[in-house]
């Protein structure tokens with residue numbers, strides 16, 4: 335029997351490949367993007383308490399009201415936008431589900447969706463599964479910013495939506511205020527939708543402000559804004575996220591969400607709601623927490639032959655290894671892992687047609703000792 339593939343081009347993801355290689359070789363794993371450290375104590379206690387109180391049944395499909403209201407208050411505090419939580423916020427099983435559902439909500443057969451390479455790997459398959467065509471534009475190096483002329487040229491009558499991601503995985507770049515204004519003009523003028531992947535919204539460095547779509551009312555009117563509690567609360571394995579969109583868009587989004595997961599796990603919703611209600615210290619401190627880690631890794635790499643590219647947000651750092659090796663990035667990462675004991679991610683799988691920029695991504699959401707040990711290994715190359 336042979337099964338016809340809906341995603342014939344998709345193979346084992348690079349994250350799975352490198353994590354398996356890291357486990358096999360016992361290498362330090364800076365490949366997949368997840369924190370090494372504990373979730374906040376309060377959150378762990380709150381989820382246990384919710385389970386013990388038997389809050390173990392289905393939640394309303396859009397999410398429990400205390401969590402929706404807590405998100406509304408957080409957004410008001412952060413971005414000054416007063417939402418109607420009951421109509422505009424939907425809890426999802428990770429940002430991945432929110433991205434998938436948002437794409438299924440707006441993309442019809444033959445529609446084009448513009449994404450920017452290097453891109454997070456879930457966008458293109460979700461667009462294709464909706465019958466759409468993914469149009470890949472490359473971010474401009476070395477700053478990894480949008481090429482506006484190229485974007486304008488790519489927009490045509492079939493263009494349905496644009497997907498952005500800021501702070502950006504894998505490059506750590508940010509979209510600034512001027513970029514968001516330009517984007518707003520383009521989206522409004524061309525009656526497009528915008529899907530804004532903001533999962534690293536609370537991790538920006540050197541005093542840079544995250545320019546959420548939620549700060550731009552005309553842009554928000556046409557947008558799905560997506561975030562992840564996994565990134566914010568060091569709980570990537572909980573797969574808890576949410577989507578904020580105008581009521582009309584949320585209404586259609588929820589129709590699909592109910593047939594994908596129906597709802598997200600109740601104890602996690604209860605725990606995150608009480609974490610948000612008890613104050614926002616964790617969130618307010620997150621940028622400083624990760625900036626310290628970024629700086630520690632950069633300092634520990636001083637004197638190495640890697641060229642460190644600027645990182646303004648996220649918990650990733652790009653390293654240019656062109657002074658060390660001529661190997662393509664995938665082979666370089668395999669060599670790095672097998673021969674030198676460190677797992678990193680090559681940049682080329684983030685591109686539709688690959689790239690030969692001799693750049694790898696490392697994740698610095700790790701303990702100080704892990705980062706120092708990793709830097710020690712990298713400095714020897």
Ligand SMILES: Cc1ncc(COP(=O)(O)O)c(C=O)c1O
Pocket residue numbers: 367427428429430431454499503531533561562563564565570573574575
């Ligand atoms: C840019 C980006 N979007 C979405 C996700 C998925 O988030 P979640 O784990 O909440 O599904 C990730 C996770 O690595 C990511 O880096």
